[in-house]
Amino acid sequence: xxxxxxxxxxxxxxxxxxxxxxxxxxxxxxxxxxxxxxxxxxxxxxxxxxxxxxxxxxxxxxxxxxxxxxxxxxxxxxxxxxxxxxxxxxxxxxxxxxxxxxxxxxxxxxxxxxxxxxxxxxxxxxxxxxxxxxxxxxxxxxxxxxxxxxxxxxxxxxxxxxxxxxxxxxxxxxxxxxxxxxxxxxxxxxxxxxxxxxxxxxxxxxxxxxxxxxxxxxxxxxxxxxxxxxxxxxxxxxxxxxxxxxxxxxxxxxxxxxxxxxxxxxxxxxxxxxxxxxxxxxxxxxxxxxxxxxxxxxxxxxxxxxxxxxxxxxxxxxxxxxxxxxxxxxxxxxxxxxxxxxxxxxxxxxxxxxxxxxxxxxxxxxxxxxxxxxxxxxxxxxxxxxxxxxxxxxxxxxxxxxxxxxxxxxxxxxxxxxxxxxxxxxxxxxxxxxxxxxxxxxxxxxxxxxxxxxxxxxxxx
Ligand SMILES: Cc1ncc(COP(=O)(O)O)c(C=O)c1O
Numbered sequence: 001x002x003x004x005x006x007x008x009x010x011x012x013x014x015x016x017x018x019x020x021x022x023x024x025x026x027x028x029x030x031x032x033x034x035x036x037x038x039x040x041x042x043x044x045x046x047x048x049x050x051x052x053x054x055x056x057x058x059x060x061x062x063x064x065x066x067x068x069x070x071x072x073x074x075x076x077x078x079x080x081x082x083x084x085x086x087x088x089x090x091x092x093x094x095x096x097x098x099x100x101x102x103x104x105x106x107x108x109x110x111x112x113x114x115x116x117x118x119x120x121x122x123x124x125x126x127x128x129x130x131x132x133x134x135x136x137x138x139x140x141x142x143x144x145x146x147x148x149x150x151x152x153x154x155x156x157x158x159x160x161x162x163x164x165x166x167x168x169x170x171x172x173x174x175x176x177x178x179x180x181x182x183x184x185x186x187x188x189x190x191x192x193x194x195x196x197x198x199x200x201x202x203x204x205x206x207x208x209x210x211x212x213x214x215x216x217x218x219x220x221x222x223x224x225x226x227x228x229x230x231x232x233x234x235x236x237x238x239x240x241x242x243x244x245x246x247x248x249x250x251x252x253x254x255x256x257x258x259x260x261x262x263x264x265x266x267x268x269x270x271x272x273x274x275x276x277x278x279x280x281x282x283x284x285x286x287x288x289x290x291x292x293x294x295x296x297x298x299x300x301x302x303x304x305x306x307x308x309x310x311x312x313x314x315x316x317x318x319x320x321x322x323x324x325x326x327x328x329x330x331x332x333x334x335x336x337x338x339x340x341x342x343x344x345x346x347x348x349x350x351x352x353x354x355x356x357x358x359x360x361x362x363x364x365x366x367x368x369x370x371x372x373x374x375x376x377x378x379x380x381x382x383x384x385x386x387x388x389x390x391x392x393x394x395x396x397x398x399x400x401x402x403x404x405x406x407x408x409x410x411x412x413x414x415x416x417x418x419x420x421x422x423x424x425x426x427x428x429x430x431x432x433x434x435x436x437x438x439x440x441x442x443x444x445x446x447x448x449x450x451x452x453x454x455x456x457x458x459x460x461x
Contacts (some may be wrong), residue, residue, distance in 0.1 A: 004393060004443070004446065004447070004450075007393060007394050008394050008395075008439075008440060008443045009394045010394055010395045010396060010431050010436070010440055010443065010444055011396050011431065011433075011435075012249075012396040012397065012398050012429075012431045012433075013249040013398075013431065013432070013433050014433060014435055015248050015249075015253050015255075016334065016433065016434040016435050017253075017323070018326070018330065020326040020329065020330070021322070021323045021326040021327060023326075024322040024323070024325060024326045025319055025322045025323060027322070028318050028319050028322045029319070031318075033295070033318055034317060034318055034319050035294055035315070035317045035318060036287075036293055036294065036295065036315045036316060036317060036318065037294075037295045037318045038295075038318070039318040039321035039322050039325060040075050040315075040316050040317070040318055040320075040321040041070075042060055042061065042321070042325065043075055043316075043321040043324050043325050043328070044069075044070075044072075044073045044074060044075050044259070045060035045065065045066065045069040045070055045072075045073075046058070046060045046069075046325065046328055047073045047075070047213075047236070047244075047259055047261070047328070048060075048069035048070075048072035048073040048261070049065065049068075049069045050213075050214065050234070050328070051073070051213075051234045051235065051236030051237050051261055052069070052072075052234070052237055053234075054214075054216065054232075054234055056328050056329065056331055056332055070279075071275040071276050071278070071279035072261065072262075072275060072279075073236070073259050073260065073261045074259060074260045074261075074279060074282040074283070074286070075257065075258070075259045075315075075316035075320075075321060075324075076257070076258045076259060076260065076282075076286055076314050076315065076316055077256060077257060077258065077314045077315065077316055077320075078107075078245065078247070078256055078257065078258040078314065079107060079208070079210045079243045079244060079245030079246075079247070079258035079259075080107040080110070080111055080243075080258070081258060081286070081312070081314035082243035082244065082245075082258040082259055082260040083107065083108070083111035083112075083154070083206070083208060083243040083260075084111040084114050084115060084312075085260055085282055085285050085286060085312075085314070086111075086206055086241035086242075086243055086260050086262075087111060087112055087115045087117070087152060087206065087241075088115055088189070088193075088285060089189075089192065089193060089196070089241070089278065089281055089282065089285070090151065090152060090193055090196060090197065090204050090206070090240075090241065091151070091182050091189075091190065091193025091194060091196070091197055092112065092115045092117050092151045092152055093115055093116045093117060093182075094116035094117070095117075095149065096115075096116075096117040096118070096149055096150075096151040096152075096182075097117060097118050097119075097120050097147060097149040097150045097151065098112035098117045098118070098119055098120070098150070098151060098152045098153075098154060099119075099120050099121075099122050099142060099145050099146070099150060099152070099153045099154070099203075100112065100119050100120070100121055100122070100153075100154045100404075101121070101122055101124060101135075101136075101137045101154070101155070101156050102121040102122060102123055102124065102403045102404055102405050102414075102417040102420040103124045103135040103156075103158070103401060103403050103404075103417075103420045103423060103424070104154075104156040104158065104208065104401060104404060105156075105210070105400075105401055106404060106407065106409065107208075107210070108154050108156050108208045108404075109121075109154070109404055109410070110409075112152070112154065117151065117152075118149075119410075120145055120150075121404060121405055121410075121416075121417060122137045122138060122141050122142045122145055123137075123138050123141055123416070123417040123418070123419045123420055124136060124137055124138060124417075124419045124420050124423060125137070125138045125139075125419060126419045126422070127355070127374075127419075127422075127423065128357075128423060129161075129164070131358065131361055131362045132161050132357060132358045132359075132361060132362065132364060133355055133356065133357050133358060133372075133374075134158055134159060134161040134163075134357050135158055135372075135420070135423050136163055136164060137155065137163070138419065139164070139167045139168070139171060142168070142171060143171045143174070143175065146171070146172075146175045146178060146203060147178065148178050148179070148180050149180075150175075150178075150179075150203050151182075151197070151203060151204065152203060152204045152205075152206045153168060153171075153172065153203055153204070153205055153206065154206050154207075154208055155168055155205065155206070155207050155208065155239065156207075156208040156210075156211075157207065157208070157209050157211055157212035157215060157235060158211060158370070158372075158400070159211055159357050159359075159366070159369050159370035159371070159372055159400070160211045160212045160215050160251070160359065160366040160367035160368055160369035160370065161212070161215065161357060161358075161359060161364060161366045162212060162215050162216065162217035162235060162238070162364055162366070163207070165205065165207070165217070165219055165221065165222070165238045165239060166219050166220055166221050168205050169205060169221035169222075170221070172202040172203045172204075172205060173202060175202065175203060176201060176202045179201065179202050179203055181194060181197035181198045181201070182194055182197055187309065188281075188284075188308060188309070189281065189284075189285075189309060192273065192277065192278070192281055195268070195271045195272065195273050196264070196268055196273060198271065199264075199265070199267040199268040199270070199271040199273070200240060200264065200265060200267070200268065201267070204240045204241065205223060205239045205240050205241075206239060206240065206241045206242075206243075207235065207238065207239035207241070207242040207243070208243055209235040209236065209242050209243060209244050210243065210244065210245035210247075210250065210258075211245070211250070211251075211367065211369040211370065212235045212244075212366070212367045212369065213235060213236075213244050213250075213251060213252060213331075213367055214234065214235070214251070214331060214332075214335060214367045215234070215235050215364075215365060215366050215367040216232050216233060216234045216235070216364075216365045217232070217233065217238070217363055217364045217365070218230050218231065218232050218233075218363035218364075219231070219232075219233050219238060222237065222238045222239075222263055223238065223239055223240040223241075223262070223263035223264055223265060224263055224264065224265055224266070225265050225266070230363075232363075232365075235367075236261035236263070237261075237263050238263065239263065240262065240263060240264060241260065241261070241262050242260065242261045242262070242263070243258060243259070243260055244258055244259045244260075244261070245257070245258050246258060246259070246320070246324055246327075250369070251331070251334065251335070251338070251367055251368075251369055252324060252327040252328060252331055253323065253324075253327060254316070254320035254321065254323045254324040254327070255320060255323060256320065257316055257320045257324060258316075259316075260282060262275075262278060284308050284309065284311060285309075285311045285312055286311075286312060286313070286314045286315045287311075287313065287315050288307065288310075288311060288312070288313055289307045289308045289309035289310060289311040290305050290306075290307055290308075291305055291306045291307075291308055292305040293315075334434045335367065335368055337434050338368035338369075338432060338433075338434065339359070339360070339368050341371075341432055341436060341441050342359055342368055342371055342432070344441050344442075344445065345371050345373075345430055345432075345441070345444075345445065346358075348445040348448060348449065349373055351449075352448070352449060352452055353376065354373050354374065354375050354376070354452070355373070355374045355376065356371065356372065356373045356374070357370075357371065357372045357373075368432070369432075370400055370429050370432060371429065371430045371432045372400060372427055372428075372429050373427070373428050373429075373430060374423070374426050374427050374428075375426050375428070375452060376426070377426075378426050378455065378459075379425070379426075380425045380426070382426075382455055382459070383425065383426050383427070383428060385455060386428060386451050386452060386455055387399070387428060389451045389454070389455075390428075390447055390448065390451050393447045393450075393451070394447075395431065395443070395444050395447045395448075396431055397428050397429055397430060397431065398428075398429040399424065399427055399428065399429060400427070400429045401424065402424055403417055403420035403421060403423075403424055405417050405420070406421070406424075430444060430448070431444060
């Protein structure tokens with residue numbers, strides 16, 4: 001095995017926590033208010049401003065911004081909860097089908113199952129999207145899979161690259177005649193979701209943007225409808241409903257955490273639904289169906305509350321939001337740093353003839369979350385050996401993802417998803433995070449070159 005003068009230890013994805021986050025958390029702990037409160041509300045408005053404008057610098061404590069960016073994003077304790085509440089607000093439940101890419105993390109599918117719906121997997125395109133190489137769904141297969149039971153499509157912006165939502169919206173538009181909105185069960189939630197389904201009038205486009213906060217794409221269609229000119233839109237302002245993750249390994253972390261955002265056609269508002277109503281429903285669903293949160297109850301004489309439904313408990317705390325607020329302050333700089341590393345990795349992959357995900361092409365600006373590489377003409381055993389050898393040299397890598405149909409929970413049979421299996425079998429995810437120095441990145445590249453070279457040499461001899 002090759003020797004390197006100095007072995008480095010390169011973890012896969014440690015959190016990048018600065019003194020700013022630490023100071024903000026200490027301040028919350030000292031403030032006397034640690035659960036959902038003012039910091040969560042501020043974080044929600046700042047996220048709303050960011051996904052609308054691409055700017056993290058808007059003062060969301062200022063009166064106009066409070067008016068403009070409230071009731072647009074809801075912070076929760078995970079992206080999984082965010083996706084589940086998105087589907088519940090949409091009224092997805094037993095008897096419904098949700099179409100999910102076979103190539104994703106379990107949360108993209110399990111949230112639909114938690115709601116009682118059936119998941120139908122859709123294979124990816126052979127070798128992913130022809131331009132970005134992102135493992136995007138096969139859109140012809142997606143269209144063919146829609147039935148009168150289909151209520152939602154879960155598209156995943158894997159690694160931070162935004163899916164082709166124009167294609168997805170064209171498909172749901174073409175399949176409109178098959179769509180059957182659900183009947184209300186007469187509850188407050190049932191009434192809201194029926195009005196949303198009836199006024200959207202097609203299968204809902206639900207984006208899993210766990211990886212893609214801050215990513216954007218030039219699109220002509222969004223959840224709001226067709227725009228006169230194609231324009232750049234940020235994740236959270238494209239699909240009907242979106243979920244984000246602030247898990248420990250994500251670009252922005254709150255230790256754990258997530259958020260929901262929505263972007264709905266005018267017809268929804270014409271039917272009488274308001275953003276305040278949608279926001280309020282997320283609050284109810286995420287806090288036991290209780291009609292007052294802890295902060296509202298703490299006001300003088302305001303102890304009494306009602307339970308509107310026997311719902312869930314997945315709110316974000318102010319401690320989590322404190323970390324998120326300071327991460328968001330630093331985020332645009334972190335994205336630039338990730339981009340520098342991606343350029344370096346891309347150059348080495350070009351040199352080695354390795355295919356990789358292209359993060360900034362064709363009107364797409366990724367959030368640079370994961371760097372997936374695929375080594376041509378190797379077996380799964382060789383891929384695993386490369387991972388082991390890189391680990392022996394101190395470089396932690398990963399595989400995003402083993403296709404869901406291969407997993408025990410989903411039946412352990414990938415035969416109907418050959419493109420997903422093929423994409424996975426020679427894939428390695430390189431470490432990409434903002435604690436890596438230039439020297440670390442250089443070291444990862446050198447180890448990759450040496451280990452792939454050795455594997456190719458042993459193949460020939
Ligand atoms: C694609 C995808 N979706 C959803 C999730 C779930 O995120 P969370 O852990 O915040 O629930 C993850 C987490 O890794 C993910 O990678």
